[in-house]
Amino acid sequence: MRVPERVLTTLLLLIFLSGSVTAISPTVEKGVLDLSEIEQGDEFFVRLNGEWEFYFGTFIYGTPGAVCDTLIPDCYVRVPGFWYNSTIDGRKLPRQGYGTYRALILLPRGYRDRLGFDVPVFNTAYELSINGVTMARNGTPARSRAESVPSYNPLFFSYAPRSDTLELLIRVSNHEHRGGGFWMPMKAGTFNSIQNGYTNQWLLSSLVSGFLLASFIILLVFYLYDRDDRKLLLFAILTLCIVLRTFLSAPFYATIFDLRNWSLIIRVEYTVLLLMISSGMWLGYYLYPTRWFRKVALASNIIFTPILAAIFFLPVRIFTWSIFVMHACAVLIMLYVVSMSIRSIIKGDRRNILFLLAFMAILFGVVSDILLSNALKGNQQLYILLFMVLLYVLIQAILLIADWVKRGKEREKLALQLEELNRHLESRVEERTRELTDRTKELNTRNQQIAKQNKKLTETISLKNKVFSVIAHDLRSPLVNILYTLYLLKEDEFRDRTESLADSCIQYSQQLISLLENMLVWGRDQEDMIKYTPADNDLTDIILTNISILKDSADRKNIELNFTQVGRSNGWFDRDLVDIIIRNLLSNAIKYSYHGGKVTVHVKEKEESSEWVTISICDNGVGITPERQKRLFTGHEIDSTPGTDSEKGTGIGLKLVYELVALSKGTITVESTPGSGTCFTVILPGSAQAFRLR
Numbered sequence: 001m002r003v004p005e006r007v008l009t010t011l012l013l014l015i016f017l018s019g020s021v022t023a024i025s026p027t028v029e030k031g032v033l034d035l036s037e038i039e040q041g042d043e044f045f046v047r048l049n050g051e052w053e054f055y056f057g058t059f060i061y062g063t064p065g066a067v068c069d070t071l072i073p074d075c076y077v078r079v080p081g082f083w084y085n086s087t088i089d090g091r092k093l094p095r096q097g098y099g100t101y102r103a104l105i106l107l108p109r110g111y112r113d114r115l116g117f118d119v120p121v122f123n124t125a126y127e128l129s130i131n132g133v134t135m136a137r138n139g140t141p142a143r144s145r146a147e148s149v150p151s152y153n154p155l156f157f158s159y160a161p162r163s164d165t166l167e168l169l170i171r172v173s174n175h176e177h178r179g180g181g182f183w184m185p186m187k188a189g190t191f192n193s194i195q196n197g198y199t200n201q202w203l204l205s206s207l208v209s210g211f212l213l214a215s216f217i218i219l220l221v222f223y224l225y226d227r228d229d230r231k232l233l234l235f236a237i238l239t240l241c242i243v244l245r246t247f248l249s250a251p252f253y254a255t256i257f258d259l260r261n262w263s264l265i266i267r268v269e270y271t272v273l274l275l276m277i278s279s280g281m282w283l284g285y286y287l288y289p290t291r292w293f294r295k296v297a298l299a300s301n302i303i304f305t306p307i308l309a310a311i312f313f314l315p316v317r318i319f320t321w322s323i324f325v326m327h328a329c330a331v332l333i334m335l336y337v338v339s340m341s342i343r344s345i346i347k348g349d350r351r352n353i354l355f356l357l358a359f360m361a362i363l364f365g366v367v368s369d370i371l372l373s374n375a376l377k378g379n380q381q382l383y384i385l386l387f388m389v390l391l392y393v394l395i396q397a398i399l400l401i402a403d404w405v406k407r408g409k410e411r412e413k414l415a416l417q418l419e420e421l422n423r424h425l426e427s428r429v430e431e432r433t434r435e436l437t438d439r440t441k442e443l444n445t446r447n448q449q450i451a452k453q454n455k456k457l458t459e460t461i462s463l464k465n466k467v468f469s470v471i472a473h474d475l476r477s478p479l480v481n482i483l484y485t486l487y488l489l490k491e492d493e494f495r496d497r498t499e500s501l502a503d504s505c506i507q508y509s510q511q512l513i514s515l516l517e518n519m520l521v522w523g524r525d526q527e528d529m530i531k532y533t534p535a536d537n538d539l540t541d542i543i544l545t546n547i548s549i550l551k552d553s554a555d556r557k558n559i560e561l562n563f564t565q566v567g568r569s570n571g572w573f574d575r576d577l578v579d580i581i582i583r584n585l586l587s588n589a590i591k592y593s594y595h596g597g598k599v600t601v602h603v604k605e606k607e608e609s610s611e612w613v614t615i616s617i618c619d620n621g622v623g624i625t626p627e628r629q630k631r632l633f634t635g636h637e638i639d640s641t642p643g644t645d646s647e648k649g650t651g652i653g654l655k656l657v658y659e660l661v662a663l664s665k666g667t668i669t670v671e672s673t674p675g676s677g678t679c680f681t682v683i684l685p686g687s688a689q690a691f692r693l694r
Contacts, residue, residue: 026051030076033105040111045189045197048168051076053102056093059141059171060100064132067167069104078287079186081376082123082179096180096317098173105166105188115159117377118192120184124150124262126172130159139262144186152261156198158191176262178320183373208390209243215393216240234283241276245269246386263316270311274304277329284333288340300329317546327370335365354399358392365389386675482509532574532663534688538579539603539615540569546583547601555589555644560595566604571613572685577660584615584653585680591643592678593621607687613686617681624672632670633658 005267026034028050038044053073062068075093077086119128119133125139125148139151159166174180187194219236223229248269281297303325338359344352365388372383485505503660540563547561554561571578580639588600622644624632632654660669665685672678 002636018203028079028103031103032072033103035562036106036108039107039398040108040113043190044194047187048184049079049185052079054086054099056083056099056101058100059098059104059143060169062129062132062167063172065162065163066132067163068106071131073102074099077181078448080120080182080184082183083181084179086218088353092198093462095178096145096175098141098148098171098175098180100379101168101170101172101182105164105168107161107164109164111164111287112161114191115161116189116191117155117157117159118187118198119155119157120182120186120195121152121154122170122172123177123180124148124184125174126170129171131167132169133165135159137417139547141173143173144176145546148173148175150176152262152265156194176316177266178317202588205246205386208386209246211390212243212386212393216243220425230281231286234286238276239280239393241272242386242389246383248272265313266316266320270322271308273323273326274308276309277333278304278327281329281331284337288344289336290340293336296332319475323373327373330366330370331363333358334366338363348544353401355394358388358395361388361391366664431516486498517636532577534572534664534685536570536572536576536577536688537575538570539582539613539684540565542575542582543578543586543603543615546579548585549583550586550590554599557569557590557593557597559590559593559595559599562598562600564600564602566602568605568686569603569613570686572688573664573666574645578684579662581657581660581664581682582615582617584657585682588653589617589619589621589678591647594644597621611686612683615682615684616679617682618677623674623676624670624678625674629670629672633668 026046029046030051031053033046033048033050035046042080053071054075054077055071056074058074060071074088075086079101082095083099084093086093117128119136119138122138126137127134127141128136138153138154138155140147140149142148161365172180187197214235216239219232219239223232223236228272248265278301280301283291285297305321307319307325310322338356341352341356341359345356362385364383365383369385482505541562547563551561582644586599586601593599597620599617599619602614602618605613606610647657658668661682661684667683669681670678671681
């Protein structure tokens with residue numbers, strides 16, 4: 001048998017057992033319950049509701065086996081109910097105190113069937129005796145708070161009558177709660193009927209509590225998967241609170257778990273009730289969000305904070321007054337969700353019809369439980385909100401299953417549509433993928449080109465800035481010297497030195513022309529605007545011309561200039577560019593040679609082939625360190641060092657030489673030892689054929 005079938009069978013069995021017992025409806029009138037019409041052997045039960053005799057400020061113990069007929073009650077009190085609603089001599093009874101309830105039960109003549117009594121909770125301690133014999137006790141009733149021991153211990157016991165009249169005396173005291181007396185009905189009847197009713201209530205409440213506890217776990221799991229849906233968390237908390245409240249208030253659970261700390265039970269029950277109202281308030285807001293109800297929820301939380309502190313720190317008789325605030329909030333919540341569900345139905349949302357039914361049922365449960373807790377529900381013996389919430393959970397389950405079915409159909413429809421779309425999209429995806437791949441490759445190529453151009457531009461700008469800063473200084477020095485020499489020529493005292501001063505002007509002018517020429521060529525090279533016109537030219541002529549130009553500079557340092565030639569000296573190159581190459585290398589050799597040094601220029605055909613011509617310009621000067629040799633042609637920094645006579649330069653000469661040699665389809669190498677000298681070797685095409693092959 002499957003689980004749902006077992007649950008249904010159990011519920012039907014409980015209904016059958018409940019229906020097989022006769023419920024009669026006599027009431028206690030003026031302290032007497034007349035059951036004389038009951039026949040021997042009938043199964044019955046009766047609620048001992050009605051007017052009980054009440055003796056305030058007195059404990060009556062009775063005489064074993066006898067019934068006293070001479071007692072005169074102070075008043076008659078309604079049961080179930082709190083005694084403070086009654087009056088003596090026109091004055092209402094106080095909420096705390098002690099007294100005795102008394103009622104006579106008249107049985108049929110000779111009735112001796114075993115009876116059962118279902119005794120609920122009294123506020124806050126009681127002792128029950130029948131015909132002077134104590135049958136049940138809950139705590140210790142006493143005349144003072146110091147002697148009283150409150151307890152929460154509902155009882156079920158049997159009694160075999162020995163006479164036709166039963167005198168029930170219930171000695172009760174309340175020094176701890178806001179009200180004393182009965183607040184739930186007491187039942188009597190045949191033992192089997194009372195026992196079956198007690199068991200049925202236990203089974204039914206256990207089934208519903210177990211179902212709601214399982215619902216709490218399921219809701220919590222759903223919330224962990226979808227933490228954005230706060231309604232799941234709030235409803236899970238609300239469900240758990242209802243289950244916990246059932247455990248704390250249902251009489252059969254109290255007896256199972258032996259909950260004897262009365263103060264702790266009340267404090268935990270009120271804490272759970274407070275949490276239940278708060279979670280219900282916010283659940284109502286998230287179900288039907290409105291601004292004004294959100295403010296109500298926030299205000300209720302503010303109000304609940306001091307109530308919670310009172311529950312933990314104040315006596316029970318004080319904080320239990322907060323129950324009326326909680327009851328008002330509970331009714332407000334239910335009226336709000338009921339009205340909002342009706343409003344949604346009017347707007348056309350038919351799903352809210354089921355919610356409205358559930359909310360109406362929960363509202364009925366809330367009102368019934370409020371009446372029961374205030375002893376205003378004479379025929380109700382359990383909190384029924386538990387069962388009403390179960391109805392809401394079932395409706396939620398029905399809607400969830402309906403959503404699953406609907407979503408299943410929608411998924412099937414969407415699956416077919418997706419399958420059809422996939423067929424059309426596959427070709428389009430492949431086509432777009434090819435296009436994107438091509439575009440990606442194109443973009444990557446462009447990005448690489450842009451990156452290279454940006455890098456080159458950055459390096460060029462940086463180099464130009466540094467070159468111009470050096471050039472500004474180097475241009476100024478020769479011009480100042482020329483101007484100064486011209487001023488000297490005007491003076492009479494220097495007329496005998498006219499020739500030497502003129503030579504100085506010529507030297508400074510040559511330096512200035514060489515510098516400007518280098519700058520012009522370098523600038524054109526940076527802009528790729530150098531006009532390159534190769535032809536068959538003689539290197540010897542170019543070399544000798546530059547030696548002649550630079551001889552004065554060499555003579556001033558007593559440097560020997562030597563030129564040698566082996567084989568043919570003709571090559572295929574641009575004469576102007578090679579002239580700049582030779583002049584820069586020869587000028588540097590003189591610049592970095594010591595006084596009395598030697599500079600050698602050597603031209604020869606390349607040994608392996610007559611298609612190439614080699615020029616070597618060597619000196620025995622300061623030399624170049626290996627570290628500087630590595631970045632001599634390729635470095636992006638301007639590295640200018642003064643000559644042996646502190647001659648200055650721009651630092652772009654060798655860079656310009658390297659770029660012009662590369663433009664001429666040649667190569668340049670350097671060999672140098674610091675302190676021993678440097679030798680630059682340039683290899684240029686010796687013919688047009690070699691130039692084209694290069």
